[in-house]
Amino acid sequence: MFILVTYDVDTQSETGAKRLRKVAKECLNYGHRVQNSVFECVLSEAQFLIFKSKIMKIIDYDLDSIRFYFLGKNRSNRVECLGRETSIDVNSELII
Amino acid sequence: MFILVTYDVDTQSETGAKRLRKVAKECLNYGHRVQNSVFECVLSEAQFLIFKSKIMKIIDYDLDSIRFYFLGKNRSNRVECLGRETSIDVNSELII
Numbered sequence: 001m002f003i004l005v006t007y008d009v010d011t012q013s014e015t016g017a018k019r020l021r022k023v024a025k026e027c028l029n030y031g032h033r034v035q036n037s038v039f040e041c042v043l044s045e046a047q048f049l050i051f052k053s054k055i056m057k058i059i060d061y062d063l064d065s066i067r068f069y070f071l072g073k074n075r076s077n078r079v080e081c082l083g084r085e086t087s088i089d090v091n092s093e094l095i096i
Numbered sequence: 097m098f099i100l101v102t103y104d105v106d107t108q109s110e111t112g113a114k115r116l117r118k119v120a121k122e123c124l125n126y127g128h129r130v131q132n133s134v135f136e137c138v139l140s141e142a143q144f145l146i147f148k149s150k151i152m153k154i155i156d157y158d159l160d161s162i163r164f165y166f167l168g169k170n171r172s173n174r175v176e177c178l179g180r181e182t183s184i185d186v187n188s189e190l191i192i
Binding site for chain 1: 103131133134166175179181
């Protein structure tokens with residue numbers, strides 16, 4: 001599944017800044033950053049449930065907002081970018 | 097078409113802050129804000145092309161990043177939210 005994660009974490013308090021770091025870290029564990037608070041992931045159903053449960057333990061439900069968008073199996077015709085390109089096509093071969 | 101717009105506009109300069117305001121204003125003209133720099137839109141192909149051309153005239157292609165995600169016709173099974181809910185289901189009846 002191709003999943004987009006977007007978040008707004010309230011960083012006005014020190015605990016908020018800590019939550020932000022933790023949320024970003026988990027998102028990096030499961031996907032790659034394409035914009036400041038936007039991540040693209042390719043996950044199985046099981047991986048997504050584990051990822052989501054970790055995020056649920058971090059956030060403040062009154063202050064923070066996390067959104068998961070389910071974009072189907074095929075990323076290629078789902079996204080169009082203008083300007084600075086920051087994402088790698090997770091489905092393409094990585095040549096090192 | 098249900099379209100998600102996410103953006104990172106570089107606001108380190110005064111012109112950047114101005115671009116941010118303009119981009120946000122256009123996004124509000126064509127959709128509604130669900131997170132700080134995330135908007136949900138329901139647009140026809142023609143409306144999207146006009147919206148995109150307006151955004152293209154605003155941004156700095158080296159500094160800013162705009163991403164359009166095409167989520168198909170039906171929003172309901174495409175998004176899952178945790179925490180603070182900020183979006184209204186654009187397809188549901190608005191009772192005033």
